Amino acid sequence: MADEEKIILVTGGSGLVGKAIQTVIKKDNLPNEKWIFISSKDADLCDKKSTENLFEKHKPTHVIHLAAMVGGLFHNMTHNLDFLRKNLHMNDNVLQTAHEYDVVKVVSCLSTCIFPDKTSYPIDETMVHNGPPHPSNYGYSYSKRLIDVQNKGYYDQHGRLYTSVIPCNVFGPHDNFHPSASHVIPGLMRKLYNILKDGNTEDKVFTVLGTGKPLRQFIYSLDLAKLFVWVLREYDSVEPIILSVDESQEVTIAQAAEALAKAFDFKGKIAFDTLSADGQYKKTASNAKLRKFLPDFQFTPFEQAIKETVDWYKENYDIARN
Structure with a gap:
């Protein structure tokens, strides 16, 4: 397949990671690669026939599967069944149709929230199925875990090289800033932007x-995109x-809020609503396996990535997903 x-x-090609991959590919496209980025406008991946029509049209040899029903903590807590069913349908349709169309490789996107709630840290790739996920988002978590189970099934029964990646919390340009769908950084970014609309005063x-104490690892979407492309080209497991x-790059929610305040040059005060839920205290993940392959990979410093994202948001507010 090399030449x-x-x-x-790329499913979910108009989302946060899809847009980042588009940006990376513009700088690093190989002559033997044709990239097709599709969104929900192009196909309903919850529908098998619609998925088949998409594959028939483009005849892909490789798939990066990013499309998913996603949302923030509070939306997840009240819609676990929806998250489970929609993602199960979507993932099964993409993987099975890829198999039927003889797709060589599929790289699906999971999430660190799939790991067991009660576990030791740091978490690694061997621990995905070692106990139930956090009860706040079990629907989404189980649907994503089953991609890993299916990948093994396609390998065992059909010799397929279908794999998955597990990113930590992603943020960057083209994120989803809508209140019901946003994760912590875009949610805070939108909130702060709205506060500053009528002046930046003390x-x-x-x-x-929440308390601001929970710890998170945040990855800049452009860094993640580079790693996705590497997985597609080089990672064969x-x-x-x-x-x-x-x-060592883990930060508290409070530190993330402070970085945002600095990027916006916010003159006021940061307060914490300690009566609101914190979610999981931490989900520290080990990237030791990645570092074995890419020991010298340089991640964008957190404050720089936050500043670039804030600048993008301010410049593109009218077209951002608000």
Whole structure:
């Protein structure tokens, strides 16, 4: 397959990671690669026939499967069944149709929230199925875990090289800033932007839900995109691989809020609504497996990535997913 043309279909291609891959590919496209980025406008991946029509049209040799029903903590807590069913349908349709169309390789996107709630840290790739996930988002978590199970099934029964990556919390340009769908950084970014709409004064208060103490590893979408492309081209195992910043780069929610305040040059005060739920205290992931392959990979410093994302958001507010 090395010299033959690769036709790479990217589902969820208009989302945060899809847009980042588009940016990376513009700088690093190989002559034998044709990239096709599709969104929900192009096909309903919850429908098998619609998925088949998409594959028939583009005849991909490789697939990066990013499409998913996603949302923030509070939306997840009230819609677990929806997250389970929609993602199960979508993932099964993409993997089975890829198999039927003789797709060489599929790289699916999982999430660190799939790991057991009660576990030891740091978490690694061997621990995915070692106990139930956090009860706040079990629907989404189980649907994503089953991709790993299916990948092994396609390998055992059909010799397929279908694999998955497990990123830590992703943020960057083209994120989803809508209140019901946003994760922590885009959610806080939108909130702060709205506070600053009518002036940046010292009496303004930026209220963060929770105590600010939970720890998270955040990966800049452009860094993740480079790693996704590497996985597609070089990583040849069915076993999942964690794509995360180093453990030393973990930050608290409070530190993330402070970085945002600095990037916006916010003059007011940060407050914490300690009556609101924190979610999981930490989900520290080990990137030791990734580092074995890419010991010298440089992640964008957190404050720089935050500043670039804030600048993008301010410049593109009218077209951002608000």
